[in-house]
Amino acid sequence: MRIGIFTDTYTPYINGVTTSVVMLKDALEKKGHIVYIVTVNNEDLHFRYEEDEKIIRIPGVPVGIYDYRLTGIYPLKAINKIKKWDLDVIHSQTEFGVGTFARIIAKQFNIPLVHTYHTMYEDYIHYITRGYFKKSSKKLVEYFTLFYCDKTISELVVPTKKAYELFKKKYKVDRNIYIVPTGIEVEKFYVENNKDIDRDKAREKLGLKKDDFVILFVGRIATEKNIELLLSSMKSLISVSKNIKLLIVGDGPDLEYYQDYVNKNEIDKNVIFTGKVPWEDIVSYYLISDCFATASQTETQGLTVIEAMAASLPIVCIDDESFKDTVIDELNGLVFNNRREYKRCIIRLYKDRELLRRLSNQARIASETHSSKYFAEQILDVYKIAINNKPKHKISLIDKVHKIISTDGDEIDEKNDNFKS
Numbered sequence: 338m339r340i341g342i343f344t345d346t347y348t349p350y351i352n353g354v355t356t357s358v359v360m361l362k363d364a365l366e367k368k369g370h371i372v373y374i375v376t377v378n379n380e381d382l383h384f385r386y387e388e389d390e391k392i393i394r395i396p397g398v399p400v401g402i403y404d405y406r407l408t409g410i411y412p413l414k415a416i417n418k419i420k421k422w423d424l425d426v427i428h429s430q431t432e433f434g435v436g437t438f439a440r441i442i443a444k445q446f447n448i449p450l451v452h453t454y455h456t457m458y459e460d461y462i463h464y465i466t467r468g469y470f471k472k473s474s475k476k477l478v479e480y481f482t483l484f485y486c487d488k489t490i491s492e493l494v495v496p497t498k499k500a501y502e503l504f505k506k507k508y509k510v511d512r513n514i515y516i517v518p519t520g521i522e523v524e525k526f527y528v529e530n531n532k533d534i535d536r537d538k539a540r541e542k543l544g545l546k547k548d549d550f551v552i553l554f555v556g557r558i559a560t561e562k563n564i565e566l567l568l569s570s571m572k573s574l575i576s577v578s579k580n581i582k583l584l585i586v587g588d589g590p591d592l593e594y595y596q597d598y599v600n601k602n603e604i605d606k607n608v609i610f611t612g613k614v615p616w617e618d619i620v621s622y623y624l625i626s627d628c629f630a631t632a633s634q635t636e637t638q639g640l641t642v643i644e645a646m647a648a649s650l651p652i653v654c655i656d657d658e659s660f661k662d663t664v665i666d667e668l669n670g671l672v673f674n675n676r677r678e679y680k681r682c683i684i685r686l687y688k689d690r691e692l693l694r695r696l697s698n699q700a701r702i703a704s705e706t707h708s709s710k711y712f713a714e715q716i717l718d719v720y721k722i723a724i725n726n727k728p729k730h731k732i733s734l735i736d737k738v739h740k741i742i743s744t745d746g747d748e749i750d751e752k753n754d755n756f757k758s
Contacts, residue, residue, distance in 0.1 A: 338370045338371070338425050338426065339371045339373070339422060339423060339424050339425045339426075340365060340370055340371065340372045340373070340424065340425065340426055340427075340428060340720070341372075341373045341374075341375060341422060341426070341427045341428070341439075341442075341448075342361065342362060342372060342373070342374050342375070342427075342428045342429075342430065343375045343376075343427060343428070343429045343431070343435045343436060343438065343439035343442075344358050344374070344375070344376050344429075344431055344435060345376065345377055345430070345433055345434060345435045345436070346358075346376070346377070346431075347359075347376040347377075347392070348616070349379075350379055351616050352557065353455065353519075353636075353639075353640050353641075354431070354455050356519075356521065356640050357453075357455070357519040357640065358374070358430055360519070360520055360522055360709040360712065361519075361520075361709070361712065361713060361716060363522065363709065364520065364710055364712060364713035365717070367713075368713060370717075371391070373392070373393070373419075373422055373424070374391065374392040374393070375392075375393045375419065375435060375438070375439070376392065376393070376395070376435060377394065377396075377434070377435060378394035378395060378396050378397060379397070381396070382396040382397075383396055384396060384412065384414045384415065386418060393415050393418060393419070395412050395415055395434075395435065395438070396412075397434060415438070416445075419442055419446075420446065424448050425448070425449075425720075425724060426448065426449045426450075426723055426724055427439050427442060427448050427449070427450045427451070428450075428451045428452070428453065428720070429450060429451070429452045429453070429490070430452075430453050430455060431455075432454075432486075436452075439452075440489050440490075443490075443491075447727070447728075449491040449492075449720075449723035449724050449726070449727050450489070450491050451490065451492045451493075451494060451716075451719055451720060451723050452486060452490040452492075452493055452494065453494040453495070453496070453517075454486055454493065454494070454495050454500055454504075455496065483508055483510065486504070486510070491723040491727070492513065492515065492719050492722055492723045492726075493510075493512065493513070493514050494514075494515045494516075494517050494716070494719055495514055495515070495516055495517075496516070496518050496519050497516065497518065497658065497659055497662060498516060498658060498661065498662060499657070499658030499659050499661075500516075501514055501516050502658070515715075515719050517712065517715045517719065518662060518707060518712070519707075519712060520707050520709040520710070520711055520712025520713070521640060521643050521644060521647070521707060521708075521709060521712075522708075523643070523704050523705060523708050523709075524647075524708075525620060525647075526620055526623055526624075526647035526648040526704075527647060527648070527701075528624060528648065528649055531620060531621075531624055534620075534625075536624060536625050539621050539625045540625050543584070543609055543611070543625075545584075545609070545625070546580070548580055549580045549581075549582045550578070550580055550581050550627050550687045551582050551583075551584050551625065551626040551627050551628075552567070552581070552582065552583045552584065552626070552627070552628055552629075552653075552683060553584050553622060553623065553626035553627075553628070553629045553630070553645065553650065554567060554583070554584070554585050554586065554587075554629070554630055554631060555586045555587055555619070555622065555623075555641040555644070555645070556586075556587050556631070556633070556641055557588070557589040558585065558588060558589030558590070558591050558592040558595060558610075559589040559591050561633065561635040562589075562631075562632075562633045562635070563632035563633050563634065563655070564585065564591075564595060565595070565598070566632040566655075566676055566679065567583060567632060567679075568583070568595060568598060568602075568608065570676055570679055571602075571604045571607055571608060572602065572604060573680050574607075574680060574683055574684070575604065575607050577684055577687070578687065579607070581607065581687060582608070582609065583607060583608045583609070584611070584622065584625075584626060585608065585609065585610050585611065586611045586619070586622050587611070587612075587613070587614070588613035592610065592612070595610070596610060620644075620648065623644060623648035623650060624648055626645075626650060627650070627693065628650055628651045628652070628653055628683070628686050628693070629641070629642065629645035629646075629650045629651070629652050629653065630652075630653040630654070630679070630683070631652075631653075631654050631655065631660075632654075632655045632679065633655070633659075634655060634657045634659070636659035639654075639659050639660055639663070642654065642660060642664065643663060643704055643707045645700070646663070646701065646703055646704035646707075647701065647704035647707075648701075649697045649698070649700055650697065650700060651669065651670050651671070651686060651700055652669065652670030652671075652700060653670060653671050653672075653673065653682045653683060654670060654671075654672060654673075655672070655673060655674070655679075656672050656674050660672075663703070663707070665703075667696075668696070668703075669696055669699040669700040669702075669703045670696060671685065671696070
């Protein structure tokens with residue numbers, strides 16, 4: 338099968354969507370399929386085709402939200418390259434620039450389009466509105482989501498029941514929706530596959546002692562991740578033991594704010610910020626920690642939770658639908674509803690090493706159900722449904738327009754690699 342994955346984020350930029358796409362690409366290729374990537378060029382305003390990796394990078398302009406860039410929706414040079422790929426199916430991972438481009442390509446070349454909805458956009462509106470027009474903005478998000486996810490794609494995939502219920506219960510979407518939890522390369526995080534990592538030395542580099550109890554958070558450092566709940570609990574936890582430390586791995590728009598918070602509250606000796614960490618180094622932070630904690634309620638799935646479980650870390654998470662299919666209270670982790678319960682969970686794990694060991698073992702076992710191999714198999718089933726339901730192609734106006742301008746576009750592209758839309 339020849340598969341085109343269209344995404345606004347891809348390596349070297351790391352986030353949950355990138356992780357999902359990389360894992361899916363690798364797993365599909367291991368099964369013998371040919372996978373192409375269409376994404377954004379985050380480095381400059383030039384078109385780039387990496388032939389060995391089968392990646393098209395389309396020029397994009399910054400939009401002011403993290404490292405995201407917005408591309409043109411009809412880049413001719415990319416279209417001419419994609420046409421030669423002769424794709425069997427397109428899988429879009431975004432609703433914006435590259436996602437809109439995926440829709441156009443799918444329609445123009447009569448290719449089935451599968452879409453995965455990754456982001457609960459209502460939780461991110463504040464980055465655009467800055468607190469204004471909140472109600473009307475949510476309606477716009479709902480309208481836009483329904484337009485993209487209901488009317489213009491062959492099949493819709495969501496990673497969790499939480500996202501499924503958003504469409505079914507809130508948006509009242511009447512169509513098939515497939516719940517396919519994102520898989521990861523769980524083997525990468527297994528303790529026995531990382532014997533070259535010296536736990537004591539890795540801790541020492543971060544100023545951690547052998548007997549410190551390390552709580553780990555990995556993710557974007559931003560308001561919606563509710564990191565403040567973890568930080569505001571530290572004074573109470575330190576009063577129980579000065580050996581309780583919080584390790585925060587990642588970067589984001591609120592990093593400086595949280596660093597100031599830590600200093601003002603005089604907990605800087607027990608809270609460590611690493612900043613941005615290379616993808617290939619992330620596993621070491623899991624392996625030097627004792628448990629993983631998150632209070633975020635804006636996830637669609639929470640891949641870092643699965644990574645932590647694969648590294649045999651018990652999970653301490655807030656009671657949210659995102660984690661219900663992954664974390665089972667008292668089996669592979671502990672679930673809390675508020676700050677008081679969170680502190681109680683951490684203290685239990687710190688004091689009861691048998692509980693810590695039991696939850697750790699079960700976390701590792703549970704992670705195996707989220708393997709990239711199983712993920713790819715489920716996604717392939719959706720691809721087959723989309724291909725079997727492929728409608729007959731009708732020549733549209735956009736086909737005729739492209740036929741007229743594509744020849745000129747080839748000539749223009751030879752002279753000018755700059756951003757086109």
